Amino acid sequence: MAYFPAFLQLKDQRILLVGGGAIAAEKLEKLLDFSKEITVVAREVSDPVARLAREHCLTLLPRAYRSGEALEYDLVIVATDTVDLHRQIFEETRSSRVLVNSVDDTRYCDFIFPSYVRQGDLTVAFSTSGSSPAFAKHIRRWFEGILPEGVGEFLAQMKRLRNELPKGRERMQRFDTMARDFIERNFPRREK
Known part of the structure; x- marks a missing residue:
């Protein structure tokens, strides 16, 4: 399991x-x-x-x-x-x-222990539930190769805004837009 x-x-x-x-x-x-x-x-x-x-x-x-x-x-x-x-x-x-x-x-x-990538507050973990730690290690290395610099700084900025802006729908929409825009600018697009 x-x-x-x-x-x-x-x-x-x-x-x-x-x-x-x-x-x-x-x-x-x-x-x-x-x-x-x-x-x-x-x-x-x-x-x-x-x-x-x-x-x-x-x-x-x-x-x-x-x-x-x-x-x-x-x-x-x-x-x-x-x-x-x-x-x-x-x-x-x-x-x-x-x-x-x-x-x-x-x-x-x-x-x-999963294989993981950490950049600032972002931690992405990879696990095969013990089936193949080697596979998890290689997929982590692949992900590290596509993870852009600046993710940690972006998340630090988001954290500051979370503390400054009042809770509510407007804040949620702003964060959603900021996250989507950051990803679209910085991550390679996946071919369909």
Whole structure:
């Protein structure tokens, strides 16, 4: 079954990343686009994970995961090569509201990491529900190639106007026209 596309607000959410290798570094880089409230626990920590933790003042616990520890967090990412640990953490959190992602093992996932493009407030995510992360990566790269510069600035302008203009039909129509005009000026037209 396909995953429901939802965007999570990570502000004030406690995030635990279990693992310190190359895949953990990849997930950590993505998480840092949206939050700095991240704790990393890993027996062995790669240089990239250590550097990111240091640069972003993250909590780094150089030790093994402790049973039940996931319950102290809101979001848990398990990026290890130990399937038993993935299963253990997933099972520990079943009676709680903790969301778990087990890298490369959708059996133990409440959510998956999509491939995404971010420019200012625009975030576009691509997912194959775990069928082919490689396909999602390549479609993201294609989209990055057609995404014009200036989208972030345009959205910042729209945000300012949202705060300045009174709510109502006129404001909605103005925003609709501005968005349509921006897209028509800046995106390639699709051939029918």
